[in-house]
Amino acid sequence: MTAALVVQDVSLSFQGVRALTSLSFAVEQGEICALIGPNGAGKSSLLNVINGVYRADSGDIIVDDRPFLYPTPARAARIGIGRTFQNNALFRRMSVIDNVLTGLTRQGKASFLELALRIGRYSAEQRVERAQAEDILAFLDISAHRDAIVGQLPYGLQKRVELARALVALPKLLLLDEPMAGMNKNEKAELSQFIADVNRQLGTTIVLIEHDIGVVMGLSHHVVVLDYGRKVGDGTPEEVRRNPDVIAAYLGTKH
Numbered sequence: 001m002t003a004a005l006v007v008q009d010v011s012l013s014f015q016g017v018r019a020l021t022s023l024s025f026a027v028e029q030g031e032i033c034a035l036i037g038p039n040g041a042g043k044s045s046l047l048n049v050i051n052g053v054y055r056a057d058s059g060d061i062i063v064d065d066r067p068f069l070y071p072t073p074a075r076a077a078r079i080g081i082g083r084t085f086q087n088n089a090l091f092r093r094m095s096v097i098d099n100v101l102t103g104l105t106r107q108g109k110a111s112f113l114e115l116a117l118r119i120g121r122y123s124a125e126q127r128v129e130r131a132q133a134e135d136i137l138a139f140l141d142i143s144a145h146r147d148a149i150v151g152q153l154p155y156g157l158q159k160r161v162e163l164a165r166a167l168v169a170l171p172k173l174l175l176l177d178e179p180m181a182g183m184n185k186n187e188k189a190e191l192s193q194f195i196a197d198v199n200r201q202l203g204t205t206i207v208l209i210e211h212d213i214g215v216v217m218g219l220s221h222h223v224v225v226l227d228y229g230r231k232v233g234d235g236t237p238e239e240v241r242r243n244p245d246v247i248a249a250y251l252g253t254k255h
């Protein structure tokens with residue numbers, strides 16, 4: 001089976017601080033892979049390398065068997081990589097539907113003139129995009145909030161809107177940076193269910209960073225553990241839970 005993502009010998013440093021050191025692992029198609037590790041282990045940096053926010057000092061990111069050369073976030077979106085961020089990055093004063101539509105802005109083919117005059121491919125594209133956005137709102141059960149101002153919604157719903165925005169372009173690979181951060185138990189259970197539905201029903205491969213080990217064990221098929229930028233565990237949730245190096249990395253660490 002072709003891996004959806006291969007991280008191959010990736011290293012990254014910031015002015016001499018090593019964030020990632022010779023990191024390698026593979027994520028199979030259709031998997032939910034959790035990245036775990038103590039604060040500062042390099043998890044967010046790794047997501048930033050995968051979707052082209054940072055350029056690795058060395059090593060390769062391989063997506064669907066093809067090296068992802070000269071990565072940028074725009075190129076990542078074009079090859080089917082979607083992303084949410086650790087801190088809610090929604091437009092708080094805009095409506096839910098308008099926020100979700102911003103997840104599609106790079107897809108249109110209408111010319112500048114068509115856009116300016118709102119003619120030709122512009123209106124056809126708008127109809128298609130609107131339908132795509134409505135579909136994803138329905139899938140995540142937030143259609144009733146389509147016209148609500150995002151900043152006025154409860155936090156759990158805002159996180160679901162963020163997921164909708166990342167999903168509206170139907171990415172093959174979805175990167176979620178701490179999607180449950182700041183949530184209570186019920187909100188976590190609800191979002192976990194939606195993430196599992198996305199994975200099963202849309203077939204999206206998912207890589208997520210999560211600190212709540214209970215959520216990780218319940219949701220993921222595969223767990224990769226980082227500590228000080230190095231991989232210290234890689235396997236099924238059960239294998240990782242029994243790995244003494246992983247236990248050592250977590251001992252004395254509050255999560």
Ligand SMILES: Nc1ncnc2c1ncn2[C@@H]1O[C@H](COP(=O)(O)OP(=O)(O)OP(=O)(O)O)[C@@H](O)[C@H]1O
Nearest residue numbers: 014017018019037038039040041042043044045046
């Ligand atoms: N833009 C940056 N400039 C300088 N150093 C950075 C930058 N981003 C990350 N680092 C450093 O790289 C290392 C890894 O950080 P990173 O944020 O990737 O860890 P993390 O595992 O995501 O942590 P957390 O769980 O706290 O989000 C840390 O030492 C951090 O201080």
